[in-house]
Amino acid sequence: MESTPDKSKTDTLNDIGVLKRREIEARIVAPLIERFAEEFGEDRVVELARETVVDVARGQGAVLADAMGGNDLAKFADSMENWTKGGALEIEVREQSETTFAFDVVRCQYAEMYRSLDIPELGALLSCNRDGTMVEGFNPDIKFERNQTIMGGASHCDFRYSLDPSEVSVDLESD
Numbered sequence: 001m002e003s004t005p006d007k008s009k010t011d012t013l014n015d016i017g018v019l020k021r022r023e024i025e026a027r028i029v030a031p032l033i034e035r036f037a038e039e040f041g042e043d044r045v046v047e048l049a050r051e052t053v054v055d056v057a058r059g060q061g062a063v064l065a066d067a068m069g070g071n072d073l074a075k076f077a078d079s080m081e082n083w084t085k086g087g088a089l090e091i092e093v094r095e096q097s098e099t100t101f102a103f104d105v106v107r108c109q110y111a112e113m114y115r116s117l118d119i120p121e122l123g124a125l126l127s128c129n130r131d132g133t134m135v136e137g138f139n140p141d142i143k144f145e146r147n148q149t150i151m152g153g154a155s156h157c158d159f160r161y162s163l164d165p166s167e168v169s170v171d172l173e174s175d
Helices: 012-016 018-040 042-068 073-078 081-087 109-116 120-128 130-138
Strands: 089-096 100-108 143-146 157-162
Touching: 018 042, 018 081, 018 109, 018 120, 042 073, 042 120, 042 130, 073 100, 081 089, 100 109, 109 120, 120 130, 130 143
Parallel strands: none
Antiparallel strands: 089 100, 100 157, 143 157
C-alpha cells in the first residue's frame, strides 16, 4: 500500500475545498482511530495516525508544487485559496516577499468543525499537523514556524514561512 499520493494523478478533491475534505476525512478516520485505540492502545494508534498524516501531507505538498507550476513562496501563497475557500480560514497577511510569507489566521472554521463533530483533540492531529510537513513536500528549503493555533486555544494561528535569501532564484535574463 502506497502512503503518498501518485504525482501522475490529478488531485480533484480540492475542488470541494479543503474544509469539506477534512470533514469527510474526520467522519471516517475518527471512528477508526477510536476503534483501533480500543483494540491496540491509544498511544500507539495516535502515533501511527500522526506519522501517516505527516507522510500524506508531504506527498500532497509535492503534488501541490507540480499543480502550481513551481515551488517558490509566491506559488505557495497563491495556493492558499485551497484552504480559505468559502471562508474556511480568515487570514491577515503580515508580510509577503520573495523570502517571507507570514500571516495570521484570525478565524478557523477547521477548528470549529472539529469541535462541532465533538473531536477537537483530533483537529490538531488531522489538520494542524499537516502544515509544516506539507510545505516540506512543496519545497524542502522553505522553513515553517508556528507558535500557536486556534485549535490549541490561542486567539489566532501565527504562520511564518521563509526562505534563506540564497535559496531564492534570480532571473538573470533582461527584458
